[in-house]
Structures are given as structure tokens and as C-alpha cells.
Amino acid sequence: MLDTIRQWIVEFTDWLLEILLWLPRELFALFMDALASLVESIPVPDFVNQAAGAFGSIPSNVLFFAHYFAVSEGIAFVLAAYLIRFIIRRIPLIG
Incomplete structure (x- = not known):
């Protein structure tokens, strides 16, 4: 029981x-x-659509070296770091 x-x-x-x-x-x-x-x-800003058209005028030689040196990944890292910095600066007592 x-x-x-x-x-x-x-x-x-x-x-x-x-x-x-x-x-x-x-x-x-x-x-x-x-x-x-x-x-x-x-909504997606207009300049994003305009930037896609601007990349179409870059010569293929430049695109080859940009791809070889991973410029797109580097730009993504830098933009992510700026975003994280912006967010951290908004936290009270830390930023």
C-alpha cells in the first residue's frame, strides 16, 4: 500500500x-x-535590388580573384561583426 x-x-x-x-x-x-x-x-529596401544589378557589371577577372580570396565571406564577416557591435552597444551597463 x-x-x-x-x-x-x-x-x-x-x-x-x-x-x-x-x-x-x-x-x-x-x-x-x-x-x-x-x-x-x-520589406526589402530598394538599394538591395539595385546592388544585385551593380554586381552584374563587374568583369569576370575581378570576380575570379574575389572568389579566390573569399571576398564575399569576408564582407559577410565584417557586416556581422558590425551588427554584433551595434547590438552590444545598446545593452545597458555593457556597451
Whole structure:
């Protein structure tokens, strides 16, 4: 009898813990979905479309060396670093 009651208590605490851990996960998932839909609703600026046309006029010799020296990855790294710097500077007591 005592083992049965102990097992019920253990099962109840496991169930309660599962519910208490499920709620923050679901709230976080809902928050991330809302944030993603907000970011996706931002329109693409016009200069991005114009930049795609500007790259079409670059000669093939320059494109070969830009690809060889991984210029596109380097530009992505630099822009990511500037973005991270911008975000960190906005955090109180850190930036």
C-alpha cells in the first residue's frame, strides 16, 4: 500500500514537472514565431535590388580573384561583426 502511494506521488510530481517545463518552452516558441513573422514582414529596401544589378557589371577577372580570396565571406564577416557591435552597444551597463 505504501509503495503504491509513493509511486502515485512520484508519478504526480513527474507530471507536474513536465507541465511546468512545457509551459516556458511553448511560450518561448510562440515568442520566436511572433518575432520571425515580424522580421519577415519588413520589406526589402530598394538599394538591395539595385546592388544585385551593380554586381552584374563587374568583369569576370575581378570576380575570379574575389572568389579566390573569399571576398564575399569576408564582407559577410565584417557586416556581422558590425551588427554584433551595434547590438552590444545598446545593452545597458555593457556597451
